[in-house]
Amino acid sequence: MDANSVVIRLERICKRFGGLQVLSDVDLEVHEGEIVGLIGPNGAGKSTLFNVMTSLYRPDRGGIYLLGKNITGLPPHKICRMGIARTFQLVRTFLKMSVLENALTAAVYGQQHGRKNALQTAMEALELVGLYEKKDMMTVHITLSDRRLLELAMSLASMPAITLLDEPMAGLNPSETQNLLRVIQRGRNERNTAVLWIEHKVNAVLDFCDRVAVLDYGLKIADGKPDEIANDPKVIEAYLGEPHA
Amino acid sequence: MKKDKQVILTALLILAFAVVPFIVDSEKSYLVYSLFLFFCYIIISQAWNLVAGYTGQISLGQHAFFGLGAYTTALIWLNNITKTGYYFDPVTILLSGLVPATIAAIVGIPLLSRLRGDYFALGTLGMGEIIKVIFVKGGSITGASDGLHLPSSVYSSIRPYYWTGLFLAVFATLLIYLIVRSRTGLALKAIREDETSAAAHGIHVLKYKVLAFSIGAFLAGLCGSLYGIYLFHINPDSVLKLDWTLYPILMCVIGGTGTITGPLLGSFFISTVFSVADIYFVQMHPVMAGILIILVMKFMPKGLIGLTQRKEL
Numbered sequence: 174m175d176a177n178s179v180v181i182r183l184e185r186i187c188k189r190f191g192g193l194q195v196l197s198d199v200d201l202e203v204h205e206g207e208i209v210g211l212i213g214p215n216g217a218g219k220s221t222l223f224n225v226m227t228s229l230y231r232p233d234r235g236g237i238y239l240l241g242k243n244i245t246g247l248p249p250h251k252i253c254r255m256g257i258a259r260t261f262q263l264v265r266t267f268l269k270m271s272v273l274e275n276a277l278t279a280a281v282y283g284q285q286h287g288r289k290n291a292l293q294t295a296m297e298a299l300e301l302v303g304l305y306e307k308k309d310m311m312t313v314h315i316t317l318s319d320r321r322l323l324e325l326a327m328s329l330a331s332m333p334a335i336t337l338l339d340e341p342m343a344g345l346n347p348s349e350t351q352n353l354l355r356v357i358q359r360g361r362n363e364r365n366t367a368v369l370w371i372e373h374k375v376n377a378v379l380d381f382c383d384r385v386a387v388l389d390y391g392l393k394i395a396d397g398k399p400d401e402i403a404n405d406p407k408v409i410e411a412y413l414g415e416p417h418a
Numbered sequence: 419m420k421k422d423k424q425v426i427l428t429a430l431l432i433l434a435f436a437v438v439p440f441i442v443d444s445e446k447s448y449l450v451y452s453l454f455l456f457f458c459y460i461i462i463s464q465a466w467n468l469v470a471g472y473t474g475q476i477s478l479g480q481h482a483f484f485g486l487g488a489y490t491t492a493l494i495w496l497n498n499i500t501k502t503g504y505y506f507d508p509v510t511i512l513l514s515g516l517v518p519a520t521i522a523a524i525v526g527i528p529l530l531s532r533l534r535g536d537y538f539a540l541g542t543l544g545m546g547e548i549i550k551v552i553f554v555k556g557g558s559i560t561g562a563s564d565g566l567h568l569p570s571s572v573y574s575s576i577r578p579y580y581w582t583g584l585f586l587a588v589f590a591t592l593l594i595y596l597i598v599r600s601r602t603g604l605a606l607k608a609i610r611e612d613e614t615s616a617a618a619h620g621i622h623v624l625k626y627k628v629l630a631f632s633i634g635a636f637l638a639g640l641c642g643s644l645y646g647i648y649l650f651h652i653n654p655d656s657v658l659k660l661d662w663t664l665y666p667i668l669m670c671v672i673g674g675t676g677t678i679t680g681p682l683l684g685s686f687f688i689s690t691v692f693s694v695a696d697i698y699f700v701q702m703h704p705v706m707a708g709i710l711i712i713l714v715m716k717f718m719p720k721g722l723i724g725l726t727q728r729k730e731l
Contacts, residue, residue: 249618253618255621258619259618266615267611269607270604278608278619281604282608282619283620356438
């Protein structure tokens with residue numbers, strides 16, 4: 174793959190909270206149109222990595238490059254406008270606003286030059302995730318699975334170069350999960366946006382992603398094609414513990 | 419179609435209020451005075467409504483901006499600064515809004531970037547007290563605790579107060595209505611719902627919080643100016659008292675915060691209760707108001723506006 178298509182590059186990211194080293198020297202690249210899974214046991218530093226990428230935390234060391242530009246330490250709203258959209262592990266939609274207002278907010282403020290066609294962008298994003306019919310409902314009145322779809326629509330409405338999904342499947346039943354997978358794929362196919370995806374349902378990630386990276390105790394221990402990852406002894410050890418001697 | 423009707427009804431209602439001083443004897447009637455107070459309450463409750471109801475920042479410093487508005491008017495008048503006549507002078511009133519708005523922006527940046535939730539509320543309360551102390555200790559410039567006396571000989575009728583109050587109340591309500599329906603309103607509501615998420619969706623959180631805080635101060639200042647001209651005697655106990663923060667909160671909460679009509683209903687309700695209780699239960703009206711507030715909160719937690727909305731299943 175040529176270097177031009179790199180959407181985001183992380184260079185030796187380190188983050189520590191007090192005495193706890195949460196991320197140590199994490200390198201990661203995501204290319205245009207690629208869906209990359211990010212897996213690892215609880216506390217491996219996956220969400221922290223997202224929070225560092227979106228500038229909610231500042232890394233102690235290391236650099237984040239979006240489309241070749243260094244964005245380390247810029248304020249979160251600028252990072253969103255430059256092209257990183259995200260969803261949250263615990264859904265954070267705006268509950269007392271309508272579904273359309275949510276999408277419109279993302280379209281108006283999340284895009285770099287999006288003010289003119291914001292309404293159209295928001296409508297298209299809602300249509301893509303299948304929430305168009307519910308656009309006038311209050312967000313507090315829609316189901317968890319619809320709220321996750323709405324977050325996805327909001328991230329699409331900001332026309333990102335890359336979307337960070339933080340456990341989009343958590344709390345969804347199998348049919349809702351299938352629907353969400355379809356939407357993620359549609360988003361990628363229609364917009365060619367890159368996706369970096371944290372997920373605990375390892376099977377879904379291995380079936381679905383182009384590439385998978387594994388974090389364990391803040392270290393990236395593997396990065397490769399899903400079938401390589403599934404058979405990697407280090408990954409198996411991280412999930413199942415050390416084999417008996 | 420439905421919207422046209424609403425506009426016509428609103429216009430008729432405003433017109434009806436506007437002709438009241440022609441129908442009743444404005445100089446003797448208590449009604450004109452209580453409606454004047456009602457308009458003042460609308461202005462300050464819409465100001466608090468924007469800051470707290472729509473942006474989610476509980477400000478307890480509105481009385482400081484109200485007082486700053488009154489003092490700005492008095493200082494401009496007594497020191498003959500703008501040379502524009504002063505009594506109901508639009509320039510003076512406008513400046514009395516702009517001065518608090520500027521001060522709100524200056525103190526708002528550190529307060530709103532560092533403090534959240536309850537801590538922001540306490541921070542604004544502290545700011546209000548500091549401003550009050552500054553005016554009490556202001557020596558001959560602010561007239562210390564006795565305050566400033568305006569030349570009351572210019573007073574001839576309550577009618578100009580009434581109409582200016584009506585105008586400012588309509589202006590404040592319309593301004594808030596336009597703001598919350600605009601794209602700025604989307605940002606304000608998003609900040610109220612979830613600051614972190616708002617920032618992650620590209621909203622410059624501090625900028626919009628300061629903007630709302632500053633507009634709130636602007637409206638409070640306008641009202642302070644009008645009330646100051648009415649009192650002719652501006653002192654810390656009258657225009658810088660905490661009531662000017664507590665009343666708007668009360669009216670918004672009773673009417674329904676985060677709605678346009680809520681503060682109108684709340685202001686009407688409270689000013690009616692105050693006026694009636696003041697006649698029949700002299701010196702006891704805060705007790706009556708307190709009981710009513712408890713009842714409203716117990717049975718109508720969404721405020722009076724909740725009555726018009728469908729019951730949620």
